[in-house]
Amino acid sequence: MDSLNNNHIKLIAISFASGACITYLSMKLFSTNNNDDNKKKQLSKSSSILLNSTSSENLDTPETFQTAGTHLLDWIINYRKECRDLPVVSTVKHNYLKDILPKEAPENSESWNNIFDDLSTKIVPGLTNWQASNKFFAYFKPHSSYPAVLAETLCAGLNVMGFDWIASPACTELEVVTLDWLATILNLPEKFKASSPGPGGSVIQGSAGESAIVVLLAACLRKASNINKSKNDGTCRRDKMAVFASDQTHTIIKKACRILGLHYVEVPSKLENNWAISTYDMEDAILKSKNEGGYIPLAIVGTPGTTSSCAFDNLSEIGKLAKKYNLWFHVDAAYGGAYAALPEMKMKFNGVDLCDSFCVNAHKKILCPFDLSALYVADRHHIMKALSVESEYLKNDASDSGAVVDYENWQLPLGRRFRALKLWFVLRRFGANGIRKHVRKGIEYRKILENLIEQDTNEMFEIAAPPSLSLICFRLKNRSEAEHKLFLKELKQTGDCFIIHTKLGGKIVLRIACGGIEQTEDDVINAWNVISKLAYKLF
Numbered sequence: 001m002d003s004l005n006n007n008h009i010k011l012i013a014i015s016f017a018s019g020a021c022i023t024y025l026s027m028k029l030f031s032t033n034n035n036d037d038n039k040k041k042q043l044s045k046s047s048s049i050l051l052n053s054t055s056s057e058n059l060d061t062p063e064t065f066q067t068a069g070t071h072l073l074d075w076i077i078n079y080r081k082e083c084r085d086l087p088v089v090s091t092v093k094h095n096y097l098k099d100i101l102p103k104e105a106p107e108n109s110e111s112w113n114n115i116f117d118d119l120s121t122k123i124v125p126g127l128t129n130w131q132a133s134n135k136f137f138a139y140f141k142p143h144s145s146y147p148a149v150l151a152e153t154l155c156a157g158l159n160v161m162g163f164d165w166i167a168s169p170a171c172t173e174l175e176v177v178t179l180d181w182l183a184t185i186l187n188l189p190e191k192f193k194a195s196s197p198g199p200g201g202s203v204i205q206g207s208a209g210e211s212a213i214v215v216l217l218a219a220c221l222r223k224a225s226n227i228n229k230s231k232n233d234g235t236c237r238r239d240k241m242a243v244f245a246s247d248q249t250h251t252i253i254k255k256a257c258r259i260l261g262l263h264y265v266e267v268p269s270k271l272e273n274n275w276a277i278s279t280y281d282m283e284d285a286i287l288k289s290k291n292e293g294g295y296i297p298l299a300i301v302g303t304p305g306t307t308s309s310c311a312f313d314n315l316s317e318i319g320k321l322a323k324k325y326n327l328w329f330h331v332d333a334a335y336g337g338a339y340a341a342l343p344e345m346k347m348k349f350n351g352v353d354l355c356d357s358f359c360v361n362a363h364k365k366i367l368c369p370f371d372l373s374a375l376y377v378a379d380r381h382h383i384m385k386a387l388s389v390e391s392e393y394l395k396n397d398a399s400d401s402g403a404v405v406d407y408e409n410w411q412l413p414l415g416r417r418f419r420a421l422k423l424w425f426v427l428r429r430f431g432a433n434g435i436r437k438h439v440r441k442g443i444e445y446r447k448i449l450e451n452l453i454e455q456d457t458n459e460m461f462e463i464a465a466p467p468s469l470s471l472i473c474f475r476l477k478n479r480s481e482a483e484h485k486l487f488l489k490e491l492k493q494t495g496d497c498f499i500i501h502t503k504l505g506g507k508i509v510l511r512i513a514c515g516g517i518e519q520t521e522d523d524v525i526n527a528w529n530v531i532s533k534l535a536y537k538l539f
């Protein structure tokens, strides 16, 4: 299909829901020249030729790269506008791609035109449209701003590695500087900053899950060397070391414990505590596992902004407990950490100065696409001791001098991307003020929903947990668990609103997470209209 020269690209969204292939959308999408409003540039003849050409040497020239790159940027812009009209959750069946893609990679070069056509007709139907800010209210979505999208391209374009300082000094040094900038924006303690005189520091990890593995390994090393100086290799009876968290702590911690062979103790949270950790229950659990189970208390995890309901654990209280039992205190602020940028949220983060490590995902609320998890530690030496392996082939004078940061010693893999570019672009384009505005917008939108639920005079809905951050949790009043499941299923099938559920106190709770970068007040109101209309239709 010569789609780039046609005004209309036929987007074939493939749904096998009824066993048949249904072509249900034929839209003016994803074409650089679908210019109803005459605002789009027509592809020049030469560009068109370039996009149709194949490469005999399997190499793109700078000219084809530029033409295809320009086309791709236009494509992304169009996608982000037009995906608002697509079903938010993909309706394709399992293995749909296997059935429509060739069995093998092409033997010879294909034209960019063919590749872009397939992108629109084969890949887009299989997307759940996270950028459809009018319909996507599930999970906590990554807020992918254009500066960060450009930085991702730059990262691939530069393609430098930053495993040690000499591998690309700018890669390491920009990370050090931007993480300090972020720490200032988030009002984090000075002890985490590279620019402070202490042993603190920070590193970009791929995810909060990776951060958890890294810090728990460091905690093992610290504990092992405390217990037995001769056994400071981190292998000291890990199965006897216990990590304490609540049933609202994200399962990344459980997984990290499984990977590291640590004992995981999950303490139930309660409604009367608004689903936050009860430090009394936590202390009981510590004593019980120590006295009855013979476990060595190793670490405790606090979450300011839990995944289910954005509950806030009391970091000051947990910090005191950590001190009393000599525990590593990790704060998983993967989602909630961004809100520390707001002066009005300061109280919620009291006690953060007591933690050994603090992790915040810039890829959740800080306008970066996945993967950018900022990990701050009070003492970098524990991590470095846990993860440094001296490879002969990487030895160099800069590292030997001890004066530089070698991030390979702070992470699980060796290789690392220039991810700091994303943060640098974002922080410079938005500024601290722009970040605060964006974060605050999510809270404002949540308050709109809160009002709408409260104003529901027919009392179809009830708020199911204290509204917090950009998240509202609700239930259908007097409806069974089965009815909640039915409602969620039907809502998904509308294609007009995507939310997910969680469980609090064993009961299903529906969650709406607001605040995408392109989201508007109208989007939030419309989403609620879809939800309430369906509820009234069903019940």
Ligand SMILES: Cc1ncc(COP(=O)(O)O)c(C=O)c1O
Residues within 6 Å of the ligand: 140, 206, 207, 208, 209, 210, 250, 252, 303, 305, 306, 307, 332, 333, 334, 335, 336, 361, 373
């Ligand atoms: C509190 C919390 N921790 C961790 C995660 C997982 O983050 P990642 O995918 O970066 O491992 C989430 C995801 O929503 C979260 O809310």
